Amino acid sequence: MNDTSSPHSHHTPTHAHHATHRHPPVHVELPPAFVALGLCEPLLRAIAEKGFTTPSDIQAQLIPPALTGRDLIGQARTGTGKTAAFGLPILHQITPGVGFQALILTPTRELAGQIEREFVTFAKHMKVKVAAVYGGRRVRGDLDVLSGSPEVIIGTPGRVQDLINRGVLPLDGVRFVVCDEVDRMFDIGFRDEVREILRGATAPHQTIFVSATISSDIERLITKFMQDPLRISTTSAEDVQTVPEAQQFYVYIPKRHKIHAIAELLKHEQPELAIIFCNMKSDVDFVTRRLQQEKINARAIHSDLNQSKRESVLQQFREHKIHLLCATDLASRGLDIPAVSHVINYDLPEDPEVYVHRVGRTARMGATGKAFSFISEAQGQMQLQIEGLINQLLEEYKIPGLHYTRTIHSQSQTHAVKPSETGEPGTPYATTDSVAKEEVWSPEGFGHVKTENTAALRPISGRYPSRRGRR
Secondary structure (H helix, E strand, C coil): CCCCCCCCCCCCCCCCEEEEECCCCCCCCCHHHCCCCCCCCCHHHHHHHCCHHHHHHCHHHHHHHHHCCCCEEEEEECCCCHHHHHHHHHHHHHCCCCCCEEHHHHHHHHHHHHHHHHHHHHCCCCCEEEEEEECCCCCCHHHHHHHHCCCCCEEEEHHHHHHHHHHCCCCCCCEEEEEEEECCCCCCCHCCCCCCCHHCCCCCCCCEEEECCHHHHHHHHHHHHHCEEEECCCCCCCCCCCCCEEEEEEEECCCHHHHHHHHHHHHHHHHCEEEEEEHHHHHHHHHHHHHHHHHCCCEEEECCCCCCHHHHHHHHCCCCCCEEECCCCHHCCCCCCCCCEECCCCCCCCCCHHHHHHHHCCHHHCCCCEEEEEEEEEHHHHHHHHHHCCCCEEECCCCCCCCCCEECCCCCCCCEECCCCCCEEEEEEEEHHHHHHHHCCCCCCHHHCCCCCCCCCCCCCCCCCCCCHHH
């Protein structure tokens, strides 16, 4: 089951979504595996209508104890259906018509909107209103939403705290509190607001915290806000934390050559949909402009764009009107766009756990995908940290037509890459493949690119050895 909603759902910012019957019910066969979890018939009908038959591991393990009201910590890889894992039992227990009962906190506006759409989809046969509140748009719209007394509110910490301070979002009667992507929620930038919100929920309530990565430090922080929590993890220390269906590569490239290398990589890979991650907003804008100059259908998304622009860009990306998204880590959490075939780390993230979330944007729910990370000479230690976290070796990938010298020194391996003909470290040398640089790309998308370069791509090995196999 998908972690977030259908890409065709539409968010109306000034009206809470209210799902109810409008037509005579159509008979559908309820999925036995979900029936066995103990969910109510309206939810089972919605699940069946989405075509889902078997719960994911995190859903099968988290839903039954969640239905008992117990506090839970859930950890599972990205793209495994965590939203449904906490959303379905909350909707099962909601009492329609009595107002605000469930608060779901998220780190980004985009994730808030997607969780809202997922809840609306599951509650389509229930008289339950769902609303999202977040910054980047007028507070008046959120006040209008709250006047309709929605039972479920999804929001970012800043806007939720603002509404609490205005006296329009009282927490004294809340029955369910969820922090999605809880590791990010307890980052230093959110921590104080999240703590204040959680302390404001004074009535007896169920608390559920979920994420793909939960460190021991974060777990110590969050358990202070829980009562005897049950920890459920579908990953172990021996597992690969990133999705196994994503083939993961590193590309050695000196920093000054990255913009040229990314254009060449895209030409050779021709992804269906791709996300390029940069650490800085200024780099996102720079990379987007340069790719557009190469006739590549790319758009930027980061926090400097107003909310309506961000939502427009994402919707066009879902509809394949845009084929490449250049983004900061704003987009690494929660975006569920199954057709994303490639993730490219133009900049290696400073935190290895961020790498996990970025790579999770591809290979969703069993699909295949590829992830490429540009790594410079000084980033070998960060590469080792990432490999240690995911318990997997990144495989080297050489972009056809581009070759650079590199000597890699690590605790476990030392090898040299063939030097360039000039003898200068880090200097590219031309090959017959370099004619691809003269191609002009169709702005209609990567799938329409025609190339005369027939040089074979480097074979892809598929599965990779675990860290245990390196002895």
